[in-house]
Amino acid sequence: MDSERATQAAPEPEAPPRPDIGFSVTAAGPEAVDLVVRFGPRDYPVRLSPAEATDLGLALIATASVATDRDHPVAPGTRVENCFFPVLRWTAGNLAPGRPALALTVAENTEIAFQFSQEAAIRCGRDLMRSGMRPFRQRLRRAWTALGPRWRSLASR
Incomplete structure (x- = not known):
């Protein structure tokens, strides 16, 4: 019985209650x-210029994103001003007719929404599609590898 008690961990002391903290932004x-x-x-x-608000917002979202990335821990005290945000989820649609939008979820439940003109949405979609494609050189090499020795005999004719 005493050995059972000895293996049980002592309960952790309760942390003091956090003060009620909140944030909002007004124009x-x-x-x-x-x-x-x-x-x-x-x-x-705290009065901020639009540029200061942009810097602060980007730094806060980047820090939240870095802090929730368990695969790439960052040492305490590391200054985070910006980062490549890992996109966890996305939703594309229209806010209204002719008003395309894209919502990206980065970090833990942090969602950023973008509104596009129709022309910008088309260009963005094309650029994303191009960046996701393998370069022609890689696709061609893959096709040649799949053909095996046959492509060498075809190429020598």
């Missing part, structure tokens, strides 16, 4: 946004 005119940090019952607005 503050054509040249600014307010990042509002709610800490407990108080709000702390």
Whole structure:
């Protein structure tokens, strides 16, 4: 009986409750946004220019993406400003007639949505399709390999 107790792990102490923290963003005119940090019952607005908001947003999404990538851990203290976002899921469709959109899920449940003109959506689709294709040289080599020694005899005629 005593040996059974000795093998059981002691319960971990409970972590102190986290304060109620929240974030929101509000427009503050054509040249600014307010990042509002709610800490407990108080709000702390931080005025940002559109460029600063872009930098902050990109850094936060990149950091969330890197932090959730269990296959490629990053050392604590590593500064993350941007990264190649692994696309976990995507959805393409139309917001309204003539307004194509693409939603990408990167990191853990972080979704980024893009709206396109019809022309830009067509170009984007073509570029993605081209980038996903194997180069002609690789496709040709694969076909030659599948033919085996027969292609050499055909080529020497």
